[in-house]
Amino acid sequence: MSDEAYSGLRRPPTRAARHGAIQQALSNSAITSQQQLATVLATQGIEVTQATLSRDLDEMHASKQRQPDGSFAYVVPESTVSGEFSKVRPMPDDEDDAEHGAEHSTLNRAEQQLSRTLTGLVTSVATAQNLVVIHTPSGAAQYVASVLDRQSIQGVVGTIAGDDTVMAIAVDAETAQDKAEWFLLLASGGESSHMSSKQQG
Template identity: 50%
Template sequence: MNAGVPTTRTARLSIVESIILHHVIESQQQLADLLADEGIQVTQATLSRDLDDLKASKVRTPSGTFAYAVPQGAQYAQSADSLVPGPRPARMATKAEQQLSKVIGGLITKVIAAQNLVIIHTPAGAAQYVASAIDKQPIADVAGTIAGDDTVMVIASDNQAAQKKRDWLLEMASNAR
């Protein structure tokens, strides 16, 4: 199993969700194989229950095949850092980005890059909601977020990535509808 990932049901659900968000998963066997690559062995019955718990469903991809998708705002956050993002259905990525844009457009008041950190200011009480919305996105070069009451700290892989994420967040917030 990945270093830093506990062997709990919640952690497994988080990894299943992350795999579905990062890859086009057309079958439970394909999902089971990717979980095995992460060091997680599951039975078909367990995997079926996990997909039900995540409210995963199959949606048509732009290529016409069907792949699993999880609803935006599912209760389990992503945590499988070692996953390499693969091709995802464009329609799902666009919807997720639009939803993130709406969240941050209405709640971000200021964004600053400081070394490899991006500091986001929000109205009081909104930081955890913004952090959760960011954490649910497969964003390259972002390790995760930490939220207080009105401030979110986004941890980027390096200083340059932090500057790019700051610019990206500001652009998304400015273009929110």
């Protein structure tokens, strides 16, 4: 199912989320330059410098390959797309480490643990009625779902996981919107407004 089918798809400001957006852009369009890629990312609210974009493409082992029309476009090797999630570092970008560390200090212990897991393993969050749809790198969804299941999150009755997508089933659409916002904040390493009541170990 495409991202357009979801309501309010948003990405946390992490390297993993940015890589997910780049992967999606390269899969959906013939991207022939970094400038074009930066423009595509900007339409999703992801502002990135050329230096960061070059680093991302290098980390993803992206290269230019000849297309059927003779042009050259960026592609990501299949081994990278389907690689093990354990290779993804569950942490914010290096340049944001200090900021996120300060924010983590405002979270309770359960939320800090959940935030450490989600940061780097959540590439986007959206809702579809009473479902919270959480995208992850390939292979990470079942791990993320198992972590959420262990948290006994109020208002979430369970999760279903595939390869790169987790569906957290909320009791109603309003709760799903609330939890989607909360998951996004935790995945961003940010302060949650739900600190006091939602998680029990």
